[in-house]
Amino acid sequence: MASLQVRKYFATASRTLLNVDFVTTRLMSACSSEISTKYLRYQEYGEPVKVLSINTEKLAKPNDNQVTVKWILSPVNPADINTIQGKYASKPPLPAIPGNEGVGEILQVGAGVKNFQLGDKVVPNSGHIGTWRTHAVYDAQELLKIPKELGNLEASMLNVNPCTAYRMLKDFECLKPGDSVLQNGGNSAVGQNVIQLCKVWGFKCISVVRDRPTISKLKDELINLGATEVLTEEEIRTTSIFKNELPRPKLALNCIGGKSALELLRHLDKNGTIVTYGGMSREPVTVPTSALIFKNITVKGFWATAWTNSNSDSKERREMYDELAQLLISKNLKPPAAKIVPFNKYQEAVMNTLSIVGKTGLKYILDMTKE
Numbered sequence: 001m002a003s004l005q006v007r008k009y010f011a012t013a014s015r016t017l018l019n020v021d022f023v024t025t026r027l028m029s030a031c032s033s034e035i036s037t038k039y040l041r042y043q044e045y046g047e048p049v050k051v052l053s054i055n056t057e058k059l060a061k062p063n064d065n066q067v068t069v070k071w072i073l074s075p076v077n078p079a080d081i082n083t084i085q086g087k088y089a090s091k092p093p094l095p096a097i098p099g100n101e102g103v104g105e106i107l108q109v110g111a112g113v114k115n116f117q118l119g120d121k122v123v124p125n126s127g128h129i130g131t132w133r134t135h136a137v138y139d140a141q142e143l144l145k146i147p148k149e150l151g152n153l154e155a156s157m158l159n160v161n162p163c164t165a166y167r168m169l170k171d172f173e174c175l176k177p178g179d180s181v182l183q184n185g186g187n188s189a190v191g192q193n194v195i196q197l198c199k200v201w202g203f204k205c206i207s208v209v210r211d212r213p214t215i216s217k218l219k220d221e222l223i224n225l226g227a228t229e230v231l232t233e234e235e236i237r238t239t240s241i242f243k244n245e246l247p248r249p250k251l252a253l254n255c256i257g258g259k260s261a262l263e264l265l266r267h268l269d270k271n272g273t274i275v276t277y278g279g280m281s282r283e284p285v286t287v288p289t290s291a292l293i294f295k296n297i298t299v300k301g302f303w304a305t306a307w308t309n310s311n312s313d314s315k316e317r318r319e320m321y322d323e324l325a326q327l328l329i330s331k332n333l334k335p336p337a338a339k340i341v342p343f344n345k346y347q348e349a350v351m352n353t354l355s356i357v358g359k360t361g362l363k364y365i366l367d368m369t370k371e
Contacts (some may be wrong), residue, residue, distance in 0.1 A: 076353045077100065206227070
């Protein structure tokens with residue numbers, strides 16, 4: 001009897017071990033299976049619709065200090081288009097995979113990586129890491145973990161426009177609640193972030209926009225977003241609001257240049273600062289001698305890429321991302337209107353990003369999960 005029980009025990013144990021081995025083998029097979037990636041690539045500079053092509057290849061496994069990322073959403077920014085055209089200040093070596101912004105999920109983690117786990121939500125921590133692809137292997141320090149509760153749409157647009165607005169409002173003037181900020185391009189993606197951050201921090205934001213048939217609707221939208229006042233480029237030339245209603249701005253933010261920038265300069269308070277972060281008009285910023293001598297105006301520029309390169313591991317950068325993430329989660333900061341297009345229909349996104357459509361605050365985003 002005892003011998004029969006022993007035989008039954010070993011038979012059951014053998015079946016259990018076989019089942020464990022089978023499950024283990026399947027898990028190991030799944031983990032070790034190769035991942036294919038589809039990506040956009042350009043081998044020469046030119047117009048994106050002509051030089052971009054879709055390619056496919058197998059990914060190598062991550063080494064000890066690397067992770068594998070599945071990209072989910074990847075925005076198309078004007079700087080991306082300019083980079084592909086060869087017109088941007090920084091140029092990655094060719095051939096190159098475009099995309100500086102996006103949100104992804106960690107799929108594989110190298111044995112030596114301590115700061116990421118499977119399933120973590122991440123955004124780029126450096127430029128030119130090529131987010132216009134479905135999967136990629138990166139060194140761990142090239143990525144930044146963000147809260148999982150942050151929506152994918154909001155997270156995909158976290159790196160560029162909100163950070164640009166945040167740094168310009170923080171780094172050039174010591175603003176306090178009640179101070180005025182004047183900006184052109186008020187309905188751009190950066191402009192909308194400036195409006196909302198000013199509202200959160202108690203600053204008065206006066207935004208200048210181009211006139212259009214739907215100007216009343218646009219003004220209402222920006223006022224509802226938090227703008228104190230919205231003026232057209234014609235109205236800013238004759239306005240008296242800084243004489244009777246609002247304090248003169250200490251800070252002006254310029255993304256257009258030319259005459260538009262000159263109007264911002266005219267309204268700046270003494271010892272104020274104008275910061276240029278774009279040049280949509282492709283006209284130079286002209287500073288009157290009187291503004292320098294009699295008003296002591298400071299003229300500066302801001303390039304988010306340079307700031308990021310100098311602050312990739314800084315406390316200020318981590319605090320900025322934490323605050324922006326919480327503002328997005330709480331809906332006190334909202335991304336601009338966006339159109340999501342499947343990855344394989346990228347031509348629509350790249351063609352419209354620098355067109356009139358792309359200059360109205362509408363962001364095009366590639367859905368990397370839909371091929």
